[in-house]
Amino acid sequence: MNSINITMLKYDDDMNNINDKLENIDEKMVDSRTVVTPGEVITDEDGYMRGHGTSAESEDVQATVAGHVERTNRLICVRPISRRYTGEVGDVIVGRVVEVGQKRWKIDTNSRTLSNLMLSAVNLPGGELRRRSAEDELMMRSYLEEGDLISAEVQTIYTDGTLCLHTRSLKYGKLGQGLLVKVPANLVTRRKTHTHNLTCGATVILGNNGFIWLGATPTNEEGGFVQNIEPVSQTIREAVCRLRNCVVALANQNSPLYDTILIYSYEESGRWSIKELLQPANQKTLLSLTMHRLDMEMS
Amino acid sequence: MAGLELISDQGLRNDGRRADELRGINCRLGVLKQADGSAYLEQGQTCVLAAVYGPHEVNRTRSIEDRAVINCQYTTAAFSQTERRATDSRSQQLSLQLQRTLEACVLTGLYPRSQIDVFVQTLQSDGATYAASVNAAALALVDAAVPLRDSVAACSVTYADGEPLLDSSYLEESGRAPSLTVAILPCTERVVLVDSGSRFHMDHLDGLVDSAVRGCRAVHQVLDTKVRQHVAATSQLINRW
Numbered sequence: 001m002n003s004i005n006i007t008m009l010k011y012d013d014d015m016n017n018i019n020d021k022l023e024n025i026d027e028k029m030v031d032s033r034t035v036v037t038p039g040e041v042i043t044d045e046d047g048y049m050r051g052h053g054t055s056a057e058s059e060d061v062q063a064t065v066a067g068h069v070e071r072t073n074r075l076i077c078v079r080p081i082s083r084r085y086t087g088e089v090g091d092v093i094v095g096r097v098v099e100v101g102q103k104r105w106k107i108d109t110n111s112r113t114l115s116n117l118m119l120s121a122v123n124l125p126g127g128e129l130r131r132r133s134a135e136d137e138l139m140m141r142s143y144l145e146e147g148d149l150i151s152a153e154v155q156t157i158y159t160d161g162t163l164c165l166h167t168r169s170l171k172y173g174k175l176g177q178g179l180l181v182k183v184p185a186n187l188v189t190r191r192k193t194h195t196h197n198l199t200c201g202a203t204v205i206l207g208n209n210g211f212i213w214l215g216a217t218p219t220n221e222e223g224g225f226v227q228n229i230e231p232v233s234q235t236i237r238e239a240v241c242r243l244r245n246c247v248v249a250l251a252n253q254n255s256p257l258y259d260t261i262l263i264y265s266y267e268e269s270g271r272w273s274i275k276e277l278l279q280p281a282n283q284k285t286l287l288s289l290t291m292h293r294l295d296m297e298m299s
Numbered sequence: 300m301a302g303l304e305l306i307s308d309q310g311l312r313n314d315g316r317r318a319d320e321l322r323g324i325n326c327r328l329g330v331l332k333q334a335d336g337s338a339y340l341e342q343g344q345t346c347v348l349a350a351v352y353g354p355h356e357v358n359r360t361r362s363i364e365d366r367a368v369i370n371c372q373y374t375t376a377a378f379s380q381t382e383r384r385a386t387d388s389r390s391q392q393l394s395l396q397l398q399r400t401l402e403a404c405v406l407t408g409l410y411p412r413s414q415i416d417v418f419v420q421t422l423q424s425d426g427a428t429y430a431a432s433v434n435a436a437a438l439a440l441v442d443a444a445v446p447l448r449d450s451v452a453a454c455s456v457t458y459a460d461g462e463p464l465l466d467s468s469y470l471e472e473s474g475r476a477p478s479l480t481v482a483i484l485p486c487t488e489r490v491v492l493v494d495s496g497s498r499f500h501m502d503h504l505d506g507l508v509d510s511a512v513r514g515c516r517a518v519h520q521v522l523d524t525k526v527r528q529h530v531a532a533t534s535q536l537i538n539r540w
Contacts, residue, residue, distance in 0.1 A: 037450065038446075055446075064448070066527075082444035112354045160411060254537070255537075
C-alpha cells in the first residue's frame with residue numbers, strides 16, 4: 001500500500017509542476033472572469049489572438065460586448081450574456097421548419113440567420129446510402145413541412161454564421177406531441193447529453209439554442225419523420241406541464257438549465273399545484289430550495 | 300415666460316442643480332423578455348424604453364451585401380408630455396438621426412445581409428429626450444450582445460446667461476435659450492452627433508460642445524457601472540456551478 005501512495009504523490013507533484021509552468025508562460029496581464037464593457041481595452045500587450053467579442057480594429061485588444069473575459073493561453077474572448085444562439089459544431093438544437101426550399105429546409109433556431117437542413121443530411125426511409133433523386137426533392141414536404149418541430153445536431157457553421165444541421169441519427173428527427181419552451185440561449189449549459197428521459201414519464205430535450213422541448217417519452221426509438229399520435233395519459237401530461245413551469249421559473253431568474261437542476265426543481269415543486277408555480281414568489285422559493293439542494297450535494 | 304431665470308445669481312437652476320450637474324440616472328437592462336436586448340432609462344423625469352431585435356434575417360430587397368441594416372424607430376408616447384399629442388412631427392427625422400448615430404458604433408460589417416431593429420419610445424418627456432433615447436438605445440444594444448466598436452453616450456446642453464447648462468430639463472429647453480445635443484463614443488472620444496434646433500452665435504459653439512462632451516463622459520461613467528452590475532448579477536448563478 002505504501003508504494004502505491006508514493007506513486008500517487010509523485011503524480012500530484014508532476015501535475016503541480018506542469019500547472020506552475022503554464023502559469024509562468026504568460027504574465028497574468030488578463031484576469032479571467034473580469035467584466036468588461038464595449039470599447040474597453042482588455043490588454044495592450046502584444047501577441048494575443050482576438051477571439052469572439054473582441055475587436056480586430058485597433059492595436060490593443062478591445063472588448064466589443066459586455067461580458068466576462070475568457071483567456072485560453074494566447075486567445076482572448078469575451079463571453080456576453082446573449083439570448084440569441086451562436087452555434088458550435090456538435091450542439092444539439094431544437095428548431096422549427098420555416099421554409100421548404102430547393103434541396104434544403106430552413107429552420108428557425110433562435111440564431112441570427114435561419115439554419116439550413118440539407119436534404120442530404122437527413123435519414124430518408126429506405127436506407128441511409130440512397131442517392132437523393134429528383135423525386136426526393138419533390139417529396140420534401142411529405143417529410144417535413146412548415147411548422148414542424150425537429151431536433152437536430154449542428155454539422156458545420158458557414159463563415160457568415162449560418163448553421164448547417166443534420167438529423168443523421170435515430171435520436172434526432174421530427175418531434176411529436178409535447179411543449180416547446182423558449183429560454184435565453186446562454187442558460188442551457190453544454191453537457192454530454194441533452195436528451196433526458198425522466199422517471200416521471202417525460203422526455204426533455206435541452207436544445208443549446210434555448211429551445212427546450214418537453215414531451216412524453218416515446219415508447220419506440222423510431223426517430224425520423226414518423227410522428228407518434230397516440231393519446232398521452234393525464235399523469236404524463238401533468239408531469240410535462242409541471243416540468244414546463246419549473247423551466248420557466250428557473251429561466252426567469254437566470255438559472256442555468258441542465259438535467260440535475262431540472263430534476264431537483266421538479267421534485268421540490270411538489271408542494272405547489274402546477275398553476276401556483278407561475279407566481280413569482282413561489283418561483284423564487286423554488287429556486288432557493290433547488291439551489292440549497294445542489295449546494296448540499298456539492299459540499 | 301417673461302422674467303424666467305434659468306440660472307439664479309447663486310448659480311442654481313430651477314431644480315436646484317448647478318450648471319454642470321446632471322440629473323439622477325436610473326436604468327434597468329433586460330426589461331423585455333421577448334426582445335434580444337432592452338433597456339429602461341430615467342434621466343431625472345425623462346423616461347425612455349428601448350428594445351433591440353437582431354441581428355436577424357431580412358429579405359433580399361432590404362439587405363446590404365456586406366453589412367447589417369440598422370432599422371431605427373423613434374416614437375414619443377402620446378401621454379409623454381403635458382398635452383396629449385398623437386404623433387411627434389420630428390419622429391421620422393429623429394429615427395434617421397438615431398440610425399446614423401448608431402451606425403457609427405455598431406460593427407455592422409460582422410453581419411452581412413441581416414437587420415438590427417432598434418425601437419425607442421419616450422414614455423415621459425422632461426427635456427433631453429433625444430439624448431436619453433440615444434443612451435437607452437446604446438444600453439439596449441449592449442444588452443442584446445450586439446458587437447459595438449464603442450458605447451455611445453449623449454448629453455444635451457442649453458446656453459443661458461453665458462453659461463452652458465448640462466442635461467437640460469423641459470423648462471430650460473422650451474424657452475428661447477439655444478439647446479444642443481451631443482453624442483460621443485466615450486472610449487475613443489469621438490463626437491458622432493451634434494444636433495441643435497435653435498440658432499446661436501458661432502463663437503459659442505466650441506464652448507457648448509466641450510461642456511456637452513464633459514457631460515457625455517459623466518453619463519457614460521454612470522451607465523458603464525450599471526452595465527457591469529447587470530452583467531455580474533445575471534451571470535451570478537451561471538458561474539456558480
